[in-house]
Amino acid sequence: MAKDPIEQVQKKAAGRIALTERQQSVLRAVVEDYVMTAVPVGSKSLVGRHGLSVSSATVRSAMAELEALGLLSHPHTSAGRVPSDLGYRLYVESLMRESVLDRVDQLMIRHQFAQVQLTSNEWLRLAASILAASTSSAAVVTPARSRRAKFSHVQLVELADRSRLCVLVLGDGNVVQRRLDRGTMERLAAENPVSQTDLDLVAATLNADLPGLSAPQVRRRLSRLGPLAAHVAEVVAQVLEEADGIVVEEVFTDGISNVLEQPEFAQSAKLRRVLEVLRRSEFVEQLLPVLSRGQGVHVIIGHENTIDAMHEVSLVFAPYGEPDTALGVLGVLGPTRMPYPRAIPTVRYLATLMNELISTSHYGETHD
Amino acid sequence: MAKDPIEQVQKKAAGRIALTERQQSVLRAVVEDYVMTAVPVGSKSLVGRHGLSVSSATVRSAMAELEALGLLSHPHTSAGRVPSDLGYRLYVESLMRESVLDRVDQLMIRHQFAQVQLTSNEWLRLAASILAASTSSAAVVTPARSRRAKFSHVQLVELADRSRLCVLVLGDGNVVQRRLDRGTMERLAAENPVSQTDLDLVAATLNADLPGLSAPQVRRRLSRLGPLAAHVAEVVAQVLEEADGIVVEEVFTDGISNVLEQPEFAQSAKLRRVLEVLRRSEFVEQLLPVLSRGQGVHVIIGHENTIDAMHEVSLVFAPYGEPDTALGVLGVLGPTRMPYPRAIPTVRYLATLMNELISTSHYGETHD
């Protein structure tokens, strides 16, 4: 946790390499051409497309220098140049003309959120959908979760089939339902039949005693409670612990077919491995420590990723939500040949938008 | 709704075509070989693999007959035979030696469900995951939904930020949360500040009056209620209406990468269109009327599907849940070259298993 490989790579790329004016513009041009066309870019076609005021030979020598620095690479002698991961890194750090998102795009996104009567899961789904559509990449959004779950309110309901439902509201407004264990209930009921009135009484007791408490605090009160109340409180503690522990439980993804469209994944074998990682949400675990260190957009390019299967993709992610209350991540996944100047502002904007939504609603309605 | 193209195709295939004993076994062998190998199967290799007691020439003539009937087809003059959609249909209808699922597989599946403390959304996720894994196809599971939502119980909670949360338990045990509209609340509060006690009172009133009522019935009581209670009841009615209307809202899929693995989808272009349909859940709409007509497993092969993008895939689906209380669908999607003898029993078993789960729990915990 103290030092972090990704951070190191970033520092190295941003700090140590000094480029001449010309090298910079050549690198920028190569990256941007390649991102557009997916074809290795040669010196000649480059001067053509960009109307540079130098000849192809000059560009060639600049390219050779950039290659020596490890910023470009050669698929083979006599093909054009392709940016290396480090090249993309430098581009992202200092060459890219980054902007805030278009006013127009901002409004369009806002509009879509305003459109529907939404619960928070649907926000997430929508966020993923918007992200995928406007970056043409795969999008991933994890729900914002409490860091330290606290009890707020409980209610016990008897259902038609005589089973008991425990509806639990957490401090951050999350709501969790859990059925009470049938066996235990029957054991308790054997001594003393349990009516809805009893349930209400238990709920009232807990609602008076427990608000604001975390899992271990609830545990400590168990002994002071009657058997039924204790059983319910035990369930409460379990739920709180789960909410503490589970950082990622469900992840919303969208736009996988966008990635399929990319020529680098036309042979689906590579993509399979990426999808598998995505499906199992493994990479999110890796992401979390990085993201919790700081707000803002984080970019992980190709081999900077510690997961092998992800060596040919880039991630552009940002955390959202207030640290220590509710924190999730959202972002996009695409080939390293990613339109960073578009992806980064979009992710940033969506993260701030989600922040807004959370803070105005206090994450009130959740989990449909 | 009166007549249905898929049904017609089935009848035609099952009813009209009479095959000789030999033709049947050749067709069966071709289908099974092709499903295994994904390679067009020739007469010679076929007699080799199946140890038939006839020569390749005989098989050839049988193949020619089957081709004339439209059950097999020829990629080109001198390649082996491949089953047509109709060929698969006939195989599924009458040639396949279908069985119930292995005792062992049944237990393994049961075991996985028993493993975890699950809420119903996690059942669905797990069902999709199991289905995908044990058929090596993409799996789709839609939640079982009430047909006619009924009120059961409501609770009003004041959150830390002063917004009010309405927690609503439906007749089938589904739980929905909704935040109360802030503007309205403030308007009501201006005349008469609203305390948690007031909220409890309102909840108690509604819990006494409304249980068992459907949306229109709730609407009819609105006039008899006080302003705050009426506002809450209005929200209740809205939620009930939404639950009535929404047949499909979220769909759980899994195992997409399994389909990517299939050779027919190595060139990802075709798959893209399928994925797109899958993502937008379009096909489920098409599925629902068919499935609600009857219990049991339904198979839709290639061109039998009305959606163009799905002409190269087969669906094996079954409804689950009790009609008119809660009904969802689950099943798998794969290339037409699908291992039907495995997929069908698996889908069937999982559907009955879900039925069991629903009826024992009365669909109690849901929508975590």
Added chain:
DNA sequence: ATTAGCACTCTCGGCCATAGAGTGCTAACG
């Protein structure tokens, strides 16, 4: 009715030649 035999067809993989794009180097130029 079945089978053996045979001529025919078509794909697939390897091989070669060619065209085209791009490079690296060198020598000339301002």
Added chain:
DNA sequence: CGTTAGCACTCTATGGCCGAGAGTGCTAAT
């Protein structure tokens, strides 16, 4: 000295060609 034009070189991509192999359909014999 940086820049540029020119040129030889390298490598890929493309298309044609050939032979092997697999499979078919037909016919004649059993």
